Amino acid sequence: xxxxxxGVALAVAALCAWTGSTTTVSAQTDAGQNKALFTVVVNQIFxxxxxxxxxxxxxxxxxxxxxxxxxxxxxxxxxxxxxxNPGFQMKVDDLVAQDDKVIGRVTETGSGxxxxxxxxxxxxxxxxxxxxxxxxxxxxxxQFGLTTGAAGASVx
Numbered sequence: 001x002x003x004x005x006x007g008v009a010l011a012v013a014a015l016c017a018w019t020g021s022t023t024t025v026s027a028q029t030d031a032g033q034n035k036a037l038f039t040v041v042v043n044q045i046f047x048x049x050x051x052x053x054x055x056x057x058x059x060x061x062x063x064x065x066x067x068x069x070x071x072x073x074x075x076x077x078x079x080x081x082x083x084x085n086p087g088f089q090m091k092v093d094d095l096v097a098q099d100d101k102v103i104g105r106v107t108e109t110g111s112g113x114x115x116x117x118x119x120x121x122x123x124x125x126x127x128x129x130x131x132x133x134x135x136x137x138x139x140x141x142x143q144f145g146l147t148t149g150a151a152g153a154s155v156x
Contacts, residue, residue, distance in 0.1 A: 031097035034123045038102040041121065041128060042090050049082050051075050059127040066132075074131070085110040100124055105136060 041057060044050045060071050069077065082088050088110035095104045101122050108115045116139030122130035 030099075031102075033126070034097045034100070034102045034121075035095055037123055037126065037128070038095060038097075038104055038119075038121055039092060042092055042104070042106065042119075045078055046081070046088070046090050049078065051078060054078070057127060059124070059129045062128055062131060064131045064133070069131070074128075085112060087111060105139075 037057065040053070045053050045057070054071060054075050058071050058074050062069050062071060062074050064073070064077065088108065091107045091109070093105045093107055093116075095102065097103075101120060104119045104121075106117050106119055108117055116136035118132075118134050118136050120130070120132035121128050
């Protein structure tokens with residue numbers, strides 16, 4: 001997959017050189033590459049359980065929700081999640097990239113039913129350096145039949 005991402009980057013760079021454009025297209029290319037990496041991490045590592053990809057796509061010193069995790073810890077996190085949640089799958093519902101961050105709203109399914117989450121990846125040099133994962137609070141409120149008033153107070 002790295003060759004595919006590199007091929008896209010090379011094609012965009014050639015287009016930039018031909019048109020004389022650099023900054024805007026470069027930022028769009030980075031955002032596109034980062035979105036592609038997010039998708040590979042979700043589909044190949046988390047969904048398919050291809051732990052071998054972690055070595056090339058996740059930094060040695062990756063963090064999880066601000067705490068040190070490391071590459072081996074990332075592998076363990078994925079293995080444990082898949083072992084504890086038979087049939088685990090993550091579907092990307094929304095994806096936004098800016099600078100070195102990609103934010104995805106995902107729906108997780110498996111033995112615990114469907115859960116909506118927000119996943120944030122910080123990416124540097126083609127590798128995930130930070131992983132943030134939190135419940136999608138508005139989706140959780142909706143699942144429980146709760147609504148939010150204008151001031152943010154929960155209303156039944």
